Amino acid sequence: MHSETNQTLFLIMEQRTELSALGEFGLIKHLTEGLEMKNESTLLGPCDDCAVLDYNGKLTLVSTDAMAEGVHFDMVYTPLKHLGYKAAVSNFSDIYAMNGSPKQITVALSVSNRYSVEAIEQLYEGIKLACEKYGVDIVGGDTTSSTSGMVITITVIGQGEKDSVVRRNGAKENDLICVTGDLGGAYAGLLVLQREKATWLADPNMQPDLDTYDYVLERQLKPEAQKWLVDWLEENHIVPTSMIDISDGLASEVLHICKQSRKGCEIYMDKLPIDYQTERILEEFKIPAQTGALNGGEDYEILFTVSQKDYPKIKDKENIHIIGYITDEASGCKLVTPQNTTMDIKAQGFNHYSDTVKKAEQ
Amino acid sequence: MHSETNQTLFLIMEQRTELSALGEFGLIKHLTEGLEMKNESTLLGPCDDCAVLDYNGKLTLVSTDAMAEGVHFDMVYTPLKHLGYKAAVSNFSDIYAMNGSPKQITVALSVSNRYSVEAIEQLYEGIKLACEKYGVDIVGGDTTSSTSGMVITITVIGQGEKDSVVRRNGAKENDLICVTGDLGGAYAGLLVLQREKATWLADPNMQPDLDTYDYVLERQLKPEAQKWLVDWLEENHIVPTSMIDISDGLASEVLHICKQSRKGCEIYMDKLPIDYQTERILEEFKIPAQTGALNGGEDYEILFTVSQKDYPKIKDKENIHIIGYITDEASGCKLVTPQNTTMDIKAQGFNHYSDTVKKAEQ
Numbered sequence: 159m160h161s162e163t164n165q166t167l168f169l170i171m172e173q174r175t176e177l178s179a180l181g182e183f184g185l186i187k188h189l190t191e192g193l194e195m196k197n198e199s200t201l202l203g204p205c206d207d208c209a210v211l212d213y214n215g216k217l218t219l220v221s222t223d224a225m226a227e228g229v230h231f232d233m234v235y236t237p238l239k240h241l242g243y244k245a246a247v248s249n250f251s252d253i254y255a256m257n258g259s260p261k262q263i264t265v266a267l268s269v270s271n272r273y274s275v276e277a278i279e280q281l282y283e284g285i286k287l288a289c290e291k292y293g294v295d296i297v298g299g300d301t302t303s304s305t306s307g308m309v310i311t312i313t314v315i316g317q318g319e320k321d322s323v324v325r326r327n328g329a330k331e332n333d334l335i336c337v338t339g340d341l342g343g344a345y346a347g348l349l350v351l352q353r354e355k356a357t358w359l360a361d362p363n364m365q366p367d368l369d370t371y372d373y374v375l376e377r378q379l380k381p382e383a384q385k386w387l388v389d390w391l392e393e394n395h396i397v398p399t400s401m402i403d404i405s406d407g408l409a410s411e412v413l414h415i416c417k418q419s420r421k422g423c424e425i426y427m428d429k430l431p432i433d434y435q436t437e438r439i440l441e442e443f444k445i446p447a448q449t450g451a452l453n454g455g456e457d458y459e460i461l462f463t464v465s466q467k468d469y470p471k472i473k474d475k476e477n478i479h480i481i482g483y484i485t486d487e488a489s490g491c492k493l494v495t496p497q498n499t500t501m502d503i504k505a506q507g508f509n510h511y512s513d514t515v516k517k518a519e520q
Numbered sequence: 521m522h523s524e525t526n527q528t529l530f531l532i533m534e535q536r537t538e539l540s541a542l543g544e545f546g547l548i549k550h551l552t553e554g555l556e557m558k559n560e561s562t563l564l565g566p567c568d569d570c571a572v573l574d575y576n577g578k579l580t581l582v583s584t585d586a587m588a589e590g591v592h593f594d595m596v597y598t599p600l601k602h603l604g605y606k607a608a609v610s611n612f613s614d615i616y617a618m619n620g621s622p623k624q625i626t627v628a629l630s631v632s633n634r635y636s637v638e639a640i641e642q643l644y645e646g647i648k649l650a651c652e653k654y655g656v657d658i659v660g661g662d663t664t665s666s667t668s669g670m671v672i673t674i675t676v677i678g679q680g681e682k683d684s685v686v687r688r689n690g691a692k693e694n695d696l697i698c699v700t701g702d703l704g705g706a707y708a709g710l711l712v713l714q715r716e717k718a719t720w721l722a723d724p725n726m727q728p729d730l731d732t733y734d735y736v737l738e739r740q741l742k743p744e745a746q747k748w749l750v751d752w753l754e755e756n757h758i759v760p761t762s763m764i765d766i767s768d769g770l771a772s773e774v775l776h777i778c779k780q781s782r783k784g785c786e787i788y789m790d791k792l793p794i795d796y797q798t799e800r801i802l803e804e805f806k807i808p809a810q811t812g813a814l815n816g817g818e819d820y821e822i823l824f825t826v827s828q829k830d831y832p833k834i835k836d837k838e839n840i841h842i843i844g845y846i847t848d849e850a851s852g853c854k855l856v857t858p859q860n861t862t863m864d865i866k867a868q869g870f871n872h873y874s875d876t877v878k879k880a881e882q
Contacts, residue, residue, distance in 0.1 A: 311630075
């Protein structure tokens with residue numbers, strides 16, 4: 159130990175790979191590659207929405223997410239209560255995305271002295287409100303100061319049944335690809351907020367007029383998780399073959415499911431569910447609505463696949479949209495236009511180590 | 521939602537309480553006060569080392585800890601591999617402190633672009649090494665960029681038996697107060713490192729000569745958790761009446777146990793276990809060894825109380841020291857000097873929102 163300390167005490171790193179070279183997903187994958195699981199109770203390690211633990215028969219699901227100021231949120235336009243709500247809900251979403259129920263969370267806050275106690279209380283109010291609504295307990299936490307900004311890390315623990323916890327890797331050929339709600343709204347909301355910030359920085363006396371943007375602002379600032387879906391699937395005895403929540407854009411999530419299931423897919427562009435307000439606002443920003451729906455992040459809707467046999471149960475269900483089907487791996491992941499031409503689906507999801515918005519706007 | 525967004529969009533906080541007014545412990549207590557637990561599986565929320573969940577009979581323990589650059593560690597003298605090791609071990613310590621076994625962790629890293637992938641790999645190597653040594657699985661995680669510095673948040677999940685999970689609140693009158701290992705070493709190591717940093721800043725060509733400081737440096741940079749104690753207690757059929765790990769200094773932890781158990785105590789100053797190197801180094805810094813042992817943090821030893829009936833089993837056990845006994849609440853928490861005078865025990869533990877070292881040196 160001692161010589162090691164001396165050697166590394168004033169450490170100079172000789173080799174240097176920039177974080178941006180790997181990106182956020184690349185980095186976590188890189189770091190957790192080849193990890194060996196030693197405990198019998200660890201059924202699944204880091205490769206899905208949640209880890210799966212088997213503690214005496216029932217399955218325990220665990221997921222951790224961190225959000226950092228200046229990266230995941232901008233204090234200029236993020237009310238703290240909403241921020242807390244969103245931080246909690248986005249974690250619940252990870253448990254629903256495995257067809258489980260969130261039960262407990264721990265909350266770690268790292269905040270600079272720039273924040274007052276009242277500010278942190280507001281943040282916590284939002285977390286509590288979300289927990290109240292979704293029936294989740296706050297069972298622990300930690301607060302530390304930081305030299306600048308704020309980082310919120312939430313770990314969620316949930317429960318699932320052995321025969322109905324759904325992973326990303328179970329999609330079969332000909333399965334229907336379904337998505338809840340509508341897409342691109344949270345991204346449209348972000349664009350509006352960023353524009354308002356720019357206007358406000360130019361003229362702080364300007365009063366924002368956001369009356370016609372309420373839906374997309376709510377999608378961005380106070381998203382909800384899809385508890386109803388997990389309840390409805392159980393009531394209707396449907397176990398999807400794969401599931402994932404849409405936090406980084408539909409395109410990115412479809413590719414995750416296909417890659418982990420070793421399958422291909424066809425997604426029909428004109429089946430993508432897009433709210434009329436989202437469409438109008440994306441138009442203002444000269445972004446094709448389908449591009450926003452495919453690549454915009456943070457909608458926290460659920461993407462899932464079901465066997466064709468479940469079609470009768472699912473076809474008329476409000477809020478569930480069938481957008482395509484699973485093909486074989488060799489066929490690749492394709493987007494089919496209304497003109498019946500096809501193109502490869504590419505992930506342009508959020509990469510917080512590079513210029514997020516520019517990338518998503520391309 | 522919409523009008524609320526408008527109102528808070530460019531939020532001005534009218535009331536402002538500085539974070540330093542509450543301190544780190546005050547803040548988390550303040551934030552979690554009065555939280556109601558809704559799930560049957562939540563046996564214990566945030567008021568101990570870990571939350572306690574009951575998932576089908578066995579108890580699941582959960583704890584989250586965050587460490588922030590510039591607050592909990594200084595990159596000038598903290599090798600990244602050691603930092604990772606320490607971050608993991610300090611979390612395991614929370615599970616051992618409830619007489620449980622850590623089984624899984626999730627790791628959330630928030631890092632600025634200042635760090636290279638190689639640097640983060642080194643950090644992760646340390647986490648993996650600790651997991652390897654203690655038989656723990658890394659089951660999930662998240663990495664996000666941050667605008668500056670690094671925050672490491674680890675959540676640990678562990679298991680315990682219903683009849684042997686030990687909380688802070690069970691100490692009974694006349695129970696023996698015991699502590700593992702020795703105290704003040706990690707604090708002495710921190711003082712040495714801070715002095716080296718000051719010297720190095722004054723003359724970067726200076727080569728540190730740390731040969732005679734190896735023990736305290738290891739205590740600070742690469743601490744261990746007390747797995748052996750949990751194993752030994754089980755083998756010897758001893759269930760402590762209360763337990764806590766020493767992360768913020770013995771005085772602070774003794775007060776936690778007494779407060780939560782509604783008891784008082786007498787601690788004998790000359791029974792405090794202090795390594796000779798720790799004593800010598802604290803002397804260099806003109807700090808009485810007992811002050812360092814009482815108030816120095818990060819030793820990750822375990823403080824626990826046992827019934828007098830366990831005295832025969834415990835009295836000759838290497839590495840366990842009996843330092844006092846529990847009294848009634850009205851008698852207060854007292855420190856007894858070799859001259860048989862008594863004084864009140866006061867917590868001068870680490871408060872990261874104010875000037876840590878100064879406070880501990882007083």
